[in-house]
Amino acid sequence: MALIVQKYGGTSVGSLERIRAVAERVGRARARGDQIVVVVSAMAGETNRLLQMAADLSDAPDPREADVLVSTGEQVSAALLAIRLRSLGYPTISFLGHQLKITTDSRHGAAKIKAVDCERLHRALSDGHIAVVAGFQGVNPDGDITTLGRGASDLTAVALAAATHASVCEIYTDVDGVYTADPNICPQARRLDRISYDEMLEMAGLGAKVLQLRSVELARRFNVPLVVRSSFSEESRGTWVGEEDKSMENVLVAGVTLDQNQSKITLTGVADRPGLAARIFGPIAGAGIVVDMIIQNAGADGRTDMTFTVPRADLRRALEQIRSIAGEIGAAGIRHEDQVAKVSIVGVGMRTHAGVAATMFKVLAAEGVNIEMIATSEIKVSVVVNAKYGELAMRALHDAFLGDGAHALPEELG
Amino acid sequence: MALIVQKYGGTSVGSLERIRAVAERVGRARARGDQIVVVVSAMAGETNRLLQMAADLSDAPDPREADVLVSTGEQVSAALLAIRLRSLGYPTISFLGHQLKITTDSRHGAAKIKAVDCERLHRALSDGHIAVVAGFQGVNPDGDITTLGRGASDLTAVALAAATHASVCEIYTDVDGVYTADPNICPQARRLDRISYDEMLEMAGLGAKVLQLRSVELARRFNVPLVVRSSFSEESRGTWVGEEDKSMENVLVAGVTLDQNQSKITLTGVADRPGLAARIFGPIAGAGIVVDMIIQNAGADGRTDMTFTVPRADLRRALEQIRSIAGEIGAAGIRHEDQVAKVSIVGVGMRTHAGVAATMFKVLAAEGVNIEMIATSEIKVSVVVNAKYGELAMRALHDAFLGDGAHALPEELG
Numbered sequence: 001m002a003l004i005v006q007k008y009g010g011t012s013v014g015s016l017e018r019i020r021a022v023a024e025r026v027g028r029a030r031a032r033g034d035q036i037v038v039v040v041s042a043m044a045g046e047t048n049r050l051l052q053m054a055a056d057l058s059d060a061p062d063p064r065e066a067d068v069l070v071s072t073g074e075q076v077s078a079a080l081l082a083i084r085l086r087s088l089g090y091p092t093i094s095f096l097g098h099q100l101k102i103t104t105d106s107r108h109g110a111a112k113i114k115a116v117d118c119e120r121l122h123r124a125l126s127d128g129h130i131a132v133v134a135g136f137q138g139v140n141p142d143g144d145i146t147t148l149g150r151g152a153s154d155l156t157a158v159a160l161a162a163a164t165h166a167s168v169c170e171i172y173t174d175v176d177g178v179y180t181a182d183p184n185i186c187p188q189a190r191r192l193d194r195i196s197y198d199e200m201l202e203m204a205g206l207g208a209k210v211l212q213l214r215s216v217e218l219a220r221r222f223n224v225p226l227v228v229r230s231s232f233s234e235e236s237r238g239t240w241v242g243e244e245d246k247s248m249e250n251v252l253v254a255g256v257t258l259d260q261n262q263s264k265i266t267l268t269g270v271a272d273r274p275g276l277a278a279r280i281f282g283p284i285a286g287a288g289i290v291v292d293m294i295i296q297n298a299g300a301d302g303r304t305d306m307t308f309t310v311p312r313a314d315l316r317r318a319l320e321q322i323r324s325i326a327g328e329i330g331a332a333g334i335r336h337e338d339q340v341a342k343v344s345i346v347g348v349g350m351r352t353h354a355g356v357a358a359t360m361f362k363v364l365a366a367e368g369v370n371i372e373m374i375a376t377s378e379i380k381v382s383v384v385v386n387a388k389y390g391e392l393a394m395r396a397l398h399d400a401f402l403g404d405g406a407h408a409l410p411e412e413l414g
Numbered sequence: 415m416a417l418i419v420q421k422y423g424g425t426s427v428g429s430l431e432r433i434r435a436v437a438e439r440v441g442r443a444r445a446r447g448d449q450i451v452v453v454v455s456a457m458a459g460e461t462n463r464l465l466q467m468a469a470d471l472s473d474a475p476d477p478r479e480a481d482v483l484v485s486t487g488e489q490v491s492a493a494l495l496a497i498r499l500r501s502l503g504y505p506t507i508s509f510l511g512h513q514l515k516i517t518t519d520s521r522h523g524a525a526k527i528k529a530v531d532c533e534r535l536h537r538a539l540s541d542g543h544i545a546v547v548a549g550f551q552g553v554n555p556d557g558d559i560t561t562l563g564r565g566a567s568d569l570t571a572v573a574l575a576a577a578t579h580a581s582v583c584e585i586y587t588d589v590d591g592v593y594t595a596d597p598n599i600c601p602q603a604r605r606l607d608r609i610s611y612d613e614m615l616e617m618a619g620l621g622a623k624v625l626q627l628r629s630v631e632l633a634r635r636f637n638v639p640l641v642v643r644s645s646f647s648e649e650s651r652g653t654w655v656g657e658e659d660k661s662m663e664n665v666l667v668a669g670v671t672l673d674q675n676q677s678k679i680t681l682t683g684v685a686d687r688p689g690l691a692a693r694i695f696g697p698i699a700g701a702g703i704v705v706d707m708i709i710q711n712a713g714a715d716g717r718t719d720m721t722f723t724v725p726r727a728d729l730r731r732a733l734e735q736i737r738s739i740a741g742e743i744g745a746a747g748i749r750h751e752d753q754v755a756k757v758s759i760v761g762v763g764m765r766t767h768a769g770v771a772a773t774m775f776k777v778l779a780a781e782g783v784n785i786e787m788i789a790t791s792e793i794k795v796s797v798v799v800n801a802k803y804g805e806l807a808m809r810a811l812h813d814a815f816l817g818d819g820a821h822a823l824p825e826e827l828g
Binding site: 016019020054056064079 | 430433434464467468470471472473474475476478479480482483485486489490492493494496497498500501506507508510512513534557558559
């Protein structure tokens with residue numbers, strides 16, 4: 001008998017018909033003899049409906065009260081699924097965040113889980129109950145309801161899986177797994193059978209939306225195997241996300257990602273003195289703007305060019321910050337490009353195989369795509385290109401590393 | 415500085431526009447310097463919407479889970495009102511049943527309040543906060559959410575008023591007070607300035623829907639003054655409900671009520687033996703049917719006729735029970751009338767004034783209305799008449815006891 005955590009996202013419980021289908025699936029898992037914890041999101045659209053009401057009543061809804069409001073979405077889903085499971089004859093009990101003592105800090109809307117007390121959950125499971133848990137919510141030490149951030153029902157599921165030492169955490173969604181690339185852009189993209197935590201983290205951080213970043217981090221920390229799977233198909237085998245193993249090293253590139261919402265700012269001829277970066281990026285961080293890639297080219301004359309990317313939506317505000325300090329740091333000029341794209345390849349195989357970056361550059365050169373910035377990590381290479389070449393670059397890299405004839409490529413090109 | 419509990423019903427918070435209006439009213443009360451506790455119902459229609467979803471998923475939704483579901487209605491209202499009050503600049507904090515330790519038994523859907531721990535509430539008020547409390551909900555000793563029954567946000571308000579020793583509990587609704595009769599039936603009905611708990615209990619029990627019966631009982635037990643008032647009008651002075659005083663005794667009849675949903679069953683020629691009533695009404699109570707009036711006429715021959723009323727919707731089931739025991743108790747026959755109405759007059763003045771019942775009978779006789787059953791209590795006289803005369807009887811009694819020239823009537827007719 002295993003303990004399995006299943007998480008169903010908003011589209012998976014988006015209607016009463018969908019809730020019936022989820023109940024059937026949960027029931028079958030229970031009937032196989034396993035202990036089942038189900039974590040549910042709010043019905044699709046419900047969180048936005050609630051937030052819209054709050055926005056109609058206040059320009060800046062109080063965060064504590066907004067959490068009281070939006071947490072009802074998951075509460076409704078949990079109750080409805082429990083009602084359905086009971087009507088099918090399965091002993092079932094629902095739990096809210098405070099009932100399972102999912103204790104968080106007090107950062108309403110983006111709270112961090114501090115502890116989970118699974119005593120009541122284990123008692124329910126030992127009594128033969130299916131436990132249905134409202135995702136996304138916790139409780140702070142004062143007993144106030146908190147929420148964990150958008151998409152954080154995944155986090156609830158992984159935290160419960162870790163705390164209960166579940167054998168697997170199954171994430172049910174509306175796609176049938178993690179893909180080598182976004183199928184909407186790259187028709188040749190295919191589902192991955194297996195992917196490591198590290199690769200999944202890079203993929204999630206780089207814009208693949210299947211799994212929430214923090215939930216993957218938590219799964220890695222507690223070594224909780226994840227399976228991402230479609231709730232809309234009985235056949236979906238899904239993608240297994242877990243610890244890296246030897247077989248994964250043979251796969252050079254697990255996926256290609258594309259982020260089309262970046263822009264680029266370059267400060268030229270800056271006096272290269274200690275503390276320069278802090279003086280540039282301090283004010284930008286202070287304005288709440290997330291800087292992604294940063295490249296510095298030191299010149300021979302003690303002057304340097306500094307280039308960095310920010311989300312396109314933040315470009316105007318970032319430029320305001322930069323202009324206000326440009327004189328102070330002695331910059332010769334400020335250039336910006338508002339339409340750039342970041343294309344990345346991710347794979348743990350890079351740790352043990354040389355030449356992957358070089359292959360990437362050759363593939364892009366062969367397509368006539370100019371590379372504007374490069375950043376590398378142990379298992380990732382990212383390049384910034386003009387936005388109009390973003391999709392072309394993604395498809396070319398997918399063909400080269402993940403297409404049908406891809407296996408022979410590294411040697412030939414490298 | 416007084417502590418005031420205000421309760422707003424479903425139509426009073428039925429839209430975002432209404433919530434804005436309620437926030438203005440609450441804010442003005444706070445600005446007068448009083449400590450304010452606000453209890454809110456679910457937005458009008460929300461509870462039914464939630465229950466309909468449950469009904470679509472199950473023929474008999476699990477009561478524990480149904481409470482988890484429907485309690486979200488009040489949670490949403492409380493959060494929205496708190497968000498609005500905060501955006502108007504009033505420090506405000508919302509509380510759910512479990513956060514205020516509104517502890518109940520475990521009868522889901524009809525739980526009874528056992529205790530209220532007001533420590534956190536008092537702390538919030540002392541800190542200068544307006545407290546907005548989700549009505550209708552509590553928590554059982556296991557930490558499960560319970561609900562107190564339809565209309566029970568009144569009960570939450572009265573319980574909190576009692577526990578905090580509030581100076582008044584204001585019940586805001588869509589009518590501007592308690593009326594001498596239902597204005598839809600009796601155009602001459604007028605708002606009462608004052609009414610005693612006992613009268614209000616009889617009126618509520620007899621079908622006047624302004625206040626929930628249990629909340630009036632609780633208010634009387636803890637001597638919490640109630641004011642019933644409209645949230646839709648600034649001018650509404652409302653009706654004060656409180657302890658009986660001398661001035662009330664001068665008012666012979668406070669109100670006339672009409673219940674048009676009754677039916678009547680008569681068992682004729684029953685052998686009048688000890689335990690007869692138990693053998694008749696035990697099975698009916700066992701079937702969950704509430705018997706209202708019971709009349710027994712003992713005959714000289716040791717045989718008796720037994721007549722009683724049940725809600726019309728339960729008539730068929732009541733007859734089934736009666737037929738199954740008719741032989742056993744030796745009844746000569748069973749008669750029933752499915753369309754009867756109960757008309758009642760209520761007033762504490764009856765305690766000290768004789769002849770009220772006689773006046774009532776004369777008024778009805780003058781209208782040609784035949785009285786089929788009579789039941790009296792210390793402050794109430796009820797008669798059962800053919801349903802088609804119900805409204806006529808009500809209007810005639812209202813004219814006689816509460817009309818413009820009513821004061822002279824008792825002596826003249828009595």
